[in-house]
Amino acid sequence: MALEIYNSLTKQIEKFTPIEENKVKYYSCGPTVYDTAHIGNFRAYITVDILKRTLSFLGYNVDHVMNLTDVDDKTIKRSIVENTSLKDITEKYTSIFFEDLDSLNLIRANDYTKATDYIDQMIDMISTLLDKGFAYKTDDGSVYFDISSYKDYGQLTNVDMSQMLANAQNRIKSDEYEKEQVEDFALWKSYDKDDGDVFWDSPFGKGRPGWHIECSAMAKAKLGETIDIHSGGVDNKFPHHENEIAQSECANGVKFANYFLHNEHILVDNKKMSKSLGNFYRLEDVSSMVSDILAFKYLVLTTHYRKQLNFTKDSLLAADNTLTNLKKHIREIYTEEKGSAIASYMSSFKEALESDLNTSLALAKMWDMIKDTAHTSADRYATLMEMDKVLGLRLDHIKPENIEVSQDIIDLAESRLEAKKNKNYEQADVFRDKIKELGYEILDLPDDKYKIIKP
Numbered sequence: 509m510a511l512e513i514y515n516s517l518t519k520q521i522e523k524f525t526p527i528e529e530n531k532v533k534y535y536s537c538g539p540t541v542y543d544t545a546h547i548g549n550f551r552a553y554i555t556v557d558i559l560k561r562t563l564s565f566l567g568y569n570v571d572h573v574m575n576l577t578d579v580d581d582k583t584i585k586r587s588i589v590e591n592t593s594l595k596d597i598t599e600k601y602t603s604i605f606f607e608d609l610d611s612l613n614l615i616r617a618n619d620y621t622k623a624t625d626y627i628d629q630m631i632d633m634i635s636t637l638l639d640k641g642f643a644y645k646t647d648d649g650s651v652y653f654d655i656s657s658y659k660d661y662g663q664l665t666n667v668d669m670s671q672m673l674a675n676a677q678n679r680i681k682s683d684e685y686e687k688e689q690v691e692d693f694a695l696w697k698s699y700d701k702d703d704g705d706v707f708w709d710s711p712f713g714k715g716r717p718g719w720h721i722e723c724s725a726m727a728k729a730k731l732g733e734t735i736d737i738h739s740g741g742v743d744n745k746f747p748h749h750e751n752e753i754a755q756s757e758c759a760n761g762v763k764f765a766n767y768f769l770h771n772e773h774i775l776v777d778n779k780k781m782s783k784s785l786g787n788f789y790r791l792e793d794v795s796s797m798v799s800d801i802l803a804f805k806y807l808v809l810t811t812h813y814r815k816q817l818n819f820t821k822d823s824l825l826a827a828d829n830t831l832t833n834l835k836k837h838i839r840e841i842y843t844e845e846k847g848s849a850i851a852s853y854m855s856s857f858k859e860a861l862e863s864d865l866n867t868s869l870a871l872a873k874m875w876d877m878i879k880d881t882a883h884t885s886a887d888r889y890a891t892l893m894e895m896d897k898v899l900g901l902r903l904d905h906i907k908p909e910n911i912e913v914s915q916d917i918i919d920l921a922e923s924r925l926e927a928k929k930n931k932n933y934e935q936a937d938v939f940r941d942k943i944k945e946l947g948y949e950i951l952d953l954p955d956d957k958y959k960i961i962k963p
């Protein structure tokens with residue numbers, strides 16, 4: 509089998525074939541650094557991580573670029589509200605973003621491109637669109653993309669063409685809007701006094717770029733005109749990705765991305781997450797509810813990325829318990845002895861991932877493996893370490909703790925062993941229960957050996 513992924517462009521599952529053999533040019537939309545990211549954003553970044561890790565696991569060399577939107581409507585508004593410079597605001601939230609990424613053990617991109625570092629490339633692309641007749645200038649010095657000039661506009665989200673033509677004379681200057689509002693969108697926004705000191709000079713006049721052109725220009729600058737995979741949350745489909753496709757394909761004259769991947773939303777208690785409903789969670793909120801923040805990552809992996817994930821306190825706590833249980837199993841099978849990964853389990857694990865990143869099935873394979881006592885602990889441990897290269901749950905950090913055990917416990921354990929040797933299993937269980945009451949657990953090893961652990 510080879511990797512198969514659902515392509516939002518063709519709306520079907522396709523075999524993944526990169527442009528260059530073994531190399532993947534991958535662009536994913538990153539954060540707008542005006543606030544702390546919420547758990548819905550992190551679902552997207554976890555999906556990015558799993559895709560990347562899967563590609564690397566399958567032998568591909570991934571060149572991953574993620575943007576940091578450090579100038580747009582939201583960042584400017586926030587800097588005004590907080591009475592701070594745009595740079596200070598965006599740097600603050602960029603560093604929080606990286607801390608959060610690390611806490612979830614998400615592999616960093618090869619490049620994080622800041623939009624403000626690519627203003628020249630954006631101006632170049634807008635100039636090309638003007639030259640080619642896909643864009644026009646308005647009296648106020650803004651530049652708009654003419655959606656009626658691009659016959660494939662709306663291919664990703666099936667925009668209603670009749671509505672589009674009816675709206676074709678209208679223009680929208682804000683970065684975000686609804687599908688029903690499909691209109692000519694801003695490539696360059698002429699200076700407005702609300703922009704404060706945020707502006708650049710350009711051949712079109714003083715102003716700033718629209719949000720969508722940022723990604724088109726940065727993807728081209730770092731990865732070239734045609735990339736293999738572009739991804740983002742489903743909320744990025746319209747208008748953001750639709751507009752990126754239009755700008756890039758019209759400016760470059762070639763296909764923008766061969767595969768588009770979109771992950772679904774997170775719901776909280778079956779409702780859309782929103783600050784006004786009081787069901788809005790950031791990573792730090794989640795962190796205070798669990799023993800290990802990776803329980804959130806585990807929870808995300810239990811649901812296919814194209815299905816909505818209903819986040820509840822109970823589902824989070826269940827994931828936390830499962831992860832704790834997994835760690836307990838790891839401590840049991842942990843050994844310094846070198847084993848080798850079990851081929852049959854590795855291949856079913858790989859097949860699950862190749863099937864449009866079926867992470868819940870991959871986790872099920874992992875559990876089957878870890879409980880399969882037909883294989884040695886050393887081999888199971890080695891298999892688990894291989895699997896965790898994709899899961900990224902930091903399982904290699906789990907080691908049996910060096911615990912200090914008092915003589916009472918050792919005596920109980922020895923008495924239990926004695927009882928077992930005499931086939932007095934009932935008595936052996938009594939000793940085991942006593943040990944448990946004192947907060948320890950006995951793990952039986954081959955040849956009448958045992959290990960005392962603190963679960």
Ligand SMILES: [Zn+2]
Pocket residue numbers: 536537538575723748
């Ligand atoms: Zn983007």
